[in-house]
Amino acid sequence: MSASTGGAAPRRTAGAPRAHLEELLQLVRRELRDRDEDPTGAWVEETAVDLAGGAKPGWYLDPPERGGIAFYARRGPSAYAHLHSSGGVAPARRLAEGLLDGLPDDVVSVDLGFTGLGAADERELVRSLLQRAGSTVIERVALDRPLGADDARFPAEPPGGLERVPVAAVTVDALAELDRAAFAGTVDALLLGREPDANRRAIEAILAGRLGGFLDGASAALLEAEPTRLVGTVLTSERSSHRAIVVALIVDPERRRRGVGRYLLGWTLRALWALGYESARLWVSLENRPALALYRDFGFREVLPATIYRWDRPAASAQPHEAR
Numbered sequence: 277m278s279a280s281t282g283g284a285a286p287r288r289t290a291g292a293p294r295a296h297l298e299e300l301l302q303l304v305r306r307e308l309r310d311r312d313e314d315p316t317g318a319w320v321e322e323t324a325v326d327l328a329g330g331a332k333p334g335w336y337l338d339p340p341e342r343g344g345i346a347f348y349a350r351r352g353p354s355a356y357a358h359l360h361s362s363g364g365v366a367p368a369r370r371l372a373e374g375l376l377d378g379l380p381d382d383v384v385s386v387d388l389g390f391t392g393l394g395a396a397d398e399r400e401l402v403r404s405l406l407q408r409a410g411s412t413v414i415e416r417v418a419l420d421r422p423l424g425a426d427d428a429r430f431p432a433e434p435p436g437g438l439e440r441v442p443v444a445a446v447t448v449d450a451l452a453e454l455d456r457a458a459f460a461g462t463v464d465a466l467l468l469g470r471e472p473d474a475n476r477r478a479i480e481a482i483l484a485g486r487l488g489g490f491l492d493g494a495s496a497a498l499l500e501a502e503p504t505r506l507v508g509t510v511l512t513s514e515r516s517s518h519r520a521i522v523v524a525l526i527v528d529p530e531r532r533r534r535g536v537g538r539y540l541l542g543w544t545l546r547a548l549w550a551l552g553y554e555s556a557r558l559w560v561s562l563e564n565r566p567a568l569a570l571y572r573d574f575g576f577r578e579v580l581p582a583t584i585y586r587w588d589r590p591a592a593s594a595q596p597h598e599a600r
Contacts, residue, residue, distance in 0.1 A: 289334035419576035452476035488513030
């Protein structure tokens with residue numbers, strides 16, 4: 277496919293000047309910061325070292341202001357990739373094709389996110405990539421909501437028969453199993469990967485503050501007694517001194533439509549207001565219509581779309597049976 281796009285082929289980042297890669301990665305970080313997805317720590321410098329040294333595969337186009345970069349990290353048979361293009365659709369397509377064509381044979385799936393492209397260009401790029409067998413598009417959206425004094429009026433006590441406890445009172449294994457059960461068979465489960473410990477790894481990342489400082493005071497778990505059972509949790513992190521993000525709202529699929537999610541969302545907004553935050557943000561897949569309806573009912577409004585291109589390696593064609 278790459279021959280149809282024209283233009284210079286992307287270069288491998290292995291061996292590229294670190295300063296040049298850092299310049300490209302700063303453009304990525306700036307856009308991620310605007311989306312409240314700013315990587316923590318010395319991400320730019322560390323990623324440039326990995327890309328230049330070959331520890332992380334990547335491709336780039338010059339110059340930075342009209343080129344771009346694409347790279348991925350592996351977790352088992354899955355890859356998680358990002359593409360940034362400052363020059364529009366054509367260079368973005370070359371970078372995407374370079375990345376996809378360069379995947380090792382033992383990578384069976386890749387999730388690719390984008391920055392730098394306008395909405396129309398991103399849609400055009402994704403349409404071209406959908407020509408590949410095994411392609412899927414996952415559409416997500418960020419929703420924002422201002423916090424105010426009315427949030428303090430939300431009832432603090434949980435629905436009857438349920439007990440609210442700190443997240444620390446629940447094991448990581450229990451939280452991971454709740455997450456697995458809640459999203460099994462959905463696009464959100466696809467994004468976590470195929471590894472058996474994917475849900476646990478995601479929960480641990482939240483609790484460790486890798487998605488922003490974990491806000492224990494605005495996070496909670498709901499337990500059902502006799503016998504004790506975890507039926508829901510809300511996990512919240514700080515993105516700035518003014519804004520928090522509801523990273524996860526998880527409800528036991530057997531306990532839905534009983535007010536568990538509504539209570540957890542209302543309670544965490546109350547807690548965030550009490551902690552002094554001015555607004556809350558969350559991300560949701562457009563396919564998750566019940567969650568979208570709940571968030572809109574609470575006054576959340578869509579502010580930022582995001583497209584994730586998913587490619588699964590097609591299974592090998594079945595071989596014909598030998599003649600008997």
